[in-house]
Amino acid sequence: MLNNTDTIAAIATPPGNGGVGIVRVSGSLVSQIAAQLLNKSLIPRHAQYSAFRDAEGEIIDAGISLYFPSPASYTGEDILELQGHGGAVVLDMLLHRVLALGARLAKPGEFTERAFLNDKLDLAQAEAVADLIESSTEQSARSAQKSLQGLFSEQINSLVDELTELRIYVEAAIDFVDEEIDFLTDGVVENRLVRLLLSVQDIQKNAQQGRLLREGMTLVLAGKPNAGKSSLLNALAGHEAAIVTAIAGTTRDILRERIQLDGMPLHIIDTAGLWDSDDIVEKEGIRRARVEIQKADKILHLVDGQDVNNSSLLGELPAHIEIITVVNKIDLSGRSPVIEHTPQGTYIYISVKTGQGMDLLKQHLKDSVGFNEATDTVFIARRRHIEALNKAYAFVESAAQQLRIRAGELVAEDLRQAQNSLGEITGKISSDALLGKIFASFCIGK
Numbered sequence: 001m002l003n004n005t006d007t008i009a010a011i012a013t014p015p016g017n018g019g020v021g022i023v024r025v026s027g028s029l030v031s032q033i034a035a036q037l038l039n040k041s042l043i044p045r046h047a048q049y050s051a052f053r054d055a056e057g058e059i060i061d062a063g064i065s066l067y068f069p070s071p072a073s074y075t076g077e078d079i080l081e082l083q084g085h086g087g088a089v090v091l092d093m094l095l096h097r098v099l100a101l102g103a104r105l106a107k108p109g110e111f112t113e114r115a116f117l118n119d120k121l122d123l124a125q126a127e128a129v130a131d132l133i134e135s136s137t138e139q140s141a142r143s144a145q146k147s148l149q150g151l152f153s154e155q156i157n158s159l160v161d162e163l164t165e166l167r168i169y170v171e172a173a174i175d176f177v178d179e180e181i182d183f184l185t186d187g188v189v190e191n192r193l194v195r196l197l198l199s200v201q202d203i204q205k206n207a208q209q210g211r212l213l214r215e216g217m218t219l220v221l222a223g224k225p226n227a228g229k230s231s232l233l234n235a236l237a238g239h240e241a242a243i244v245t246a247i248a249g250t251t252r253d254i255l256r257e258r259i260q261l262d263g264m265p266l267h268i269i270d271t272a273g274l275w276d277s278d279d280i281v282e283k284e285g286i287r288r289a290r291v292e293i294q295k296a297d298k299i300l301h302l303v304d305g306q307d308v309n310n311s312s313l314l315g316e317l318p319a320h321i322e323i324i325t326v327v328n329k330i331d332l333s334g335r336s337p338v339i340e341h342t343p344q345g346t347y348i349y350i351s352v353k354t355g356q357g358m359d360l361l362k363q364h365l366k367d368s369v370g371f372n373e374a375t376d377t378v379f380i381a382r383r384r385h386i387e388a389l390n391k392a393y394a395f396v397e398s399a400a401q402q403l404r405i406r407a408g409e410l411v412a413e414d415l416r417q418a419q420n421s422l423g424e425i426t427g428k429i430s431s432d433a434l435l436g437k438i439f440a441s442f443c444i445g446k
């Protein structure tokens with residue numbers, strides 16, 4: 001991979017005008033391009049002020065050039081950075097000059113893909129680069145940085161090492177069936193399998209929280225008209241995102257707000273009040289509300305505590321999604337704010353108007369997904385990582401079952417499969433289709 005690749009180029013800084021803008025070039029043509037473009041010879045890892053010239057020798061811009069010779073660069077290939085003035089047009093002119101000198105435009109994520117292919121980063125770290133850039137809260141940025149530094153990969157690699165050792169042990173046991181001690185029944189393998197399952201569980205827990213940090217939880221506010229859904233959205237968002245009136249049926253379309261609860265990203269969706277409306281617009285709003293409700297991670301079912309005529313919608317809401325019933329307007333009834341866990345579900349009594357019970361609600365939302373603010377050990381994770389961990393767990397469990405019936409060959413096979421599942425996370429096992437999908441979601445120039 002290090003040789004014989006084409007040379008790629010892109011503007012690495014965001015589109016628009018800024019103080020400084022960077023054109024990044026990677027590949028074997030870097031020195032050749034630099035010789036045409038710059039009036040200085042390249043010194044490795046040395047910032048040099050230089051003119052960037054066009055084909056006629058006219059100055060396009062004067063800026064800083066930076067040269068990272070292979071293999072000590074971000075991609076592992078020769079890299080040239082042209083740090084010019086951050087104007088869209090001037091950077092475009094500079095990029096076109098580099099393309100005219102033989103580079104081609106980089107695809108999204110292609111620099112990082114090359115870093116992966118040249119073993120500068122594994123796949124989980126490469127994904128963390130994109131996740132760091134896209135982080136919406138400080139906690140998610142810190143977690144992405146942990147994954148980028150290799151915390152997640154180290155844990156996966158140590159599981160893989162344990163699996164490898166265990167496979168060697170089991171395979172040896174199979175080969176020595178005549179030995180007096182039966183290696184498969186002396187408890188060693190069993191103990192190690194149990195330990196492995198616990199380790200996978202630990203990582204699964206952290207990964208789950210990491211996924212929440214990355215994606216945020218989707219919380220849909222559902223309830224009868226006038227229950228206080230829009231008021232609650234505004235209270236959680238901390239600004240007047242939704243119109244609140246005393247008129248039932250005020251919210252008609254779906255309203256979305258991205259907020260954070262102490263560093264946990266949350267997508268809140270306010271919906272039209274659910275009831276049998278004859279109004280065409282409201283009916284459409286209610287249809288849309290039902291669509292959102294089906295896609296929720298959690299539903300906040302809002303009830304007006306003053307509405308004595310059975311205002312519960314519990315029977316109408318999907319059974320497979322966790323529903324938290326919030327009884328609102330306790331300022332009118334004089335009830336105390338409280339959280340009750342009942343066999344029917346969780347009930348939280350609040351007043352959006354006075355703020356009573358809001359802390360209980362926020363704390364419950366964080367607790368219910370296992371989010372805590374101490375994210376020291378939490379690395380960013382994606383759905384595909386969690387699926388791979390789940391698969392690995394299932395294979396180790398199956399290995400434990402095969403062990404009970406002393407099916408040594410099958411134990412070994414399950415352990416091999418578990419190892420492959422984990423390999424998908426770091427990219428030791430990966431398909432072109434998967435790589436294509438992952439890197440295509442990066443921004444250009446990354």
Ligand SMILES: Nc1nc2c(c(=O)[nH]1)N(C=O)[C@@H](CNc1ccc(C(=O)N[C@@H](CCC(=O)O)C(=O)O)cc1)CN2
Nearest residue numbers: 012022024066068071072073074075076081120129446
């Ligand atoms: N100007 C600039 N800033 C940037 C980047 C960049 O490409 N250019 N980065 C782009 O993402 C990030 C930094 N990432 C980098 C990662 C590795 C190497 C590098 O030179 N690695 C060598 C040497 C390692 C060392 O000296 O310790 C190597 O891995 O061999 C450079 C940048 C953020 N800031």
Ligand SMILES: Nc1nc2c(ncn2[C@@H]2O[C@H](COP(=O)(O)OP(=O)(O)OP(=O)(O)O)[C@@H](O)[C@H]2O)c(=O)[nH]1
Nearest residue numbers: 226227228229230231246248249250251273352353
């Ligand atoms: N007393 C009291 N009134 C509240 C409270 N929360 C909301 N309200 C009032 O209840 C009315 C309805 O509130 P909204 O937030 O618009 O209710 P909604 O559920 O979004 O209503 P729709 O848009 O009709 O679906 C408004 O007059 C609010 O000021 C509360 O905790 N106490």
